[in-house]
Amino acid sequence: MIFSSLGTVLVVGDGGLLDQWKAGALFSSDLARQEAAFDAHSDKLKQAFAFIKANYVHNVSDQKLIDGAISGMVNSLGDPFSTYMSPDQASQFQEDLKSKFTGIGAEVTMKNGRLTIVSPIKGSPAEKAGLRPEDQVIKVNGQSLEGMDINEAVGKIRGPKGTKAVLDIMRPGVHDLIHITVVRDEIAMETVEGKILQDRIGRITINQFSEDTAKEFHKTLAGLEKQGMKGLIIDVRGNPGGILPVVLDILDELVPHHSVVLMTEDRNGNKTKFTSKLDQPKPYPIAVLIDGGSASASEILAAGLKESAGATLIGERSYGKGTVQTTQDFKDGSNIKMTIAKWLTPKGNWIDQHGGSKGIQPDVPVSLPDYAQAIPPQPSKPLKRDDNSGDVKNMQMILDALGYNPGRQDGYFDGRTEQAVREFQETKNLPVTGQFDRKTADQLRSAFIDFLQDPKNDVPLQVAIEWMKKK
Template sequence: MVAVAIVAAGGLGYALRPVLDPSVQQVPSSFTKVLATYNSIQEKYYKKTSSKTLANGAISGMMASLGDQFSTYLENDEKSSLDSTISASFGGIGATVQQTSSHLEVASLQAGSPSQKAGMKVGDQLVKVNGKSVEKSGVNAAVSKIRGKIGTTVTVTVRRDGKLLKLTMKRAKITTDTVTTSLAPADKSVGILTITSFSEPTAKQFKAGVKALRKQGAKKFIVDLRGNPGGLLEDALQIGSMGLKNGQTIVKVQDRSGATQVYTAGKQYDHGFKVKEPLAVLIDGDSASASEILAGAWNESRGVPLIGETSYGKGTVQNVAQISKNAEVKLTVAKWLTPNGNWINKKGLAPTIKTSYPAWAQIQGFSTSKMKLGDESADVHSLQISLQAAGQTIPEANGYFGPTTQTAVKNFQTQQGLPATGETDVATIQALIKLLSGKLAQNDNAISSAVTYLQKH
């Protein structure tokens, strides 16, 4: 099943603290052309145009002229999304919604959350939000209606045992877990800390995770940064400092004049909490920004191995300036260097031990869940690779849905207790993804390589 928490999604690689000064400086004479253009449009354009629209267009144009994908103008929902990502909190009801083959249902509830207090239960079917049906909506569309400003009220109608129930609750501040922990299946003395982003609570959650794993018997740690797009430098500095001796370099930040600030490990970041146990770090092509700062710091200053694939390669730093209540500018202000002075921008960090996901684990998803005999597409090719990984016999993944693929689909559907139609649907694709997700968890090459390394060190 596809589950989505009622949270805000993150974006790729921002860093440092939001401390840009947005105050207006002296306007250069060249900007008279901008004002002249504005006046011409306001006075002579064939239909009325709002000054706000023109101003936003000018700002967006200036940001686009930089040719920097990480320098952007954010307004309204985009601003709220970044703010939620930085804080790892949002206005919500503390529930997770998942899509089944026929409806949306509540998958989990946070203890003490508005949803739990209102009487919502796991398994409730989501019917309406504030009186408007969401039964034909996707998970993300329904979730966006439930989220909102902290302190505001939302009414969710659910179906339970054939009856409709209206549950009214006040949205509260919900904090996202950016760090999850587990013990390695093959060696319970190895703890795994997976960091999904670097947000305001991440360093505290990491520290709590290390303590919890120690109590469970962990003597060595794997820090999984795969798929982590980055985040706040402050939290990367704190976690980086925890794994280094005081005085060792975490990162160097260089502004446009060439002036370099060196950040070193110490109590100002880790408050005396250290992780002295053996470490290994997992990275991949989606590990970026703050993820690369942490990985580079531990690799070059402590010799921690990087296991996986070459990282994304984002060597710049952004700050955020709020320019109005509903808008802000995210601007690249510096570049960062590893402790040894390397700028990894557009190059990434090379792994010490290279491992990669199998082809079936690299499938990004399906654009359609409905495939049948005679179809030919990239989705069919992905389906064939996935079915092969699930143990079905398909001689060649050629992208053509022929009789052999049809038979494989029927066999898979029968094994999963689904109608053996020989055509894929939402239920078939979800069952396939679930099976392969479980297989990946049990056969993770990077985790296995990290455990093997740590057992020898």
């Protein structure tokens, strides 16, 4: 298996990337040599195992000690994308590749020892509840995640459909902890959406690079071209990555002249180039929308199109994950997922957060309005006049975005803010109390989600459309 994501995967073989890397001696005889080198240390491990089994105050299973030893070796690498997974964790990992799974719908990684949101999946409970890229999850349902590895931490967030995960969140730039309740649900991954916009500009949104994404992309692109598309906007905002061969398949259809679309570099500095299969360029301009949640395979797509197909990148700096992982499966169903190579852009740039350029800078930067960072409040008791809090500030920002002028956005609930709440309640046929209660909060959250999903209110998309009109 070859991975180009922060926690999502892919299956390859039979002439795929894994075979090409094997042919390039990435694994080759070095694996056998290292197995032989292990013999020099095996006595120490045997002694430690026997000592613990014979003397530890409690009974401990052989399997727990072996799993702990392997996990310790992998953790010693200090690599957030390398991990050991137990059989149950590995099984759940494979489950996440399917088009449907149950959870909150967010891609995560470990950053500075904390579970960090890379991107909520579009339309997921995580997005609807207000989770944002770079949010750090401190507690789940009152239980601290401190000291847990990524698999343990993710296990605390998972749960049956309909149950709640109450998350304590640290958000960059926000002083106080944020409390967000997410109701777990079945996540159905529609990975590709296509639409013709004004002036026959086509838009294809790719939410994740899953097993069927390339096939869906080819079908969607062909449909837009039949409608006389004059320009193409590819939207990978909030796309955390996915299956590496899938993104290469998509690049094959967009990058002309058999150009380089990706390079990989192993630990010995050996580079492998991957080229496209397209002969002639597309007869229309291409733009790519990116943001801080665009990671890994999304960045491969954006960089390949920019450097080898002349596409324009619009939005915000991307996440910055420039490594590739593979897995070693064991007979008991457990596995190791480990970083085996860097990936480089066609021009040889490394975009990784750790030692690279820390993401891809857009050609046309677009700053988001303040309300884009607002969290729909979920107050435990009604917000009312003279309250002063972060929940009030978020409520004011959202009311203002929806056209209900609260008069201020500093978190103080004054008379003008109360009037704005009354106007909203009247519009939604709610009891007009001027207090921000649970029913009002639910209606505001729903209205805000609809507002954000309306293309007219999507600032980066509108910038991309205006840019495309000039081409």
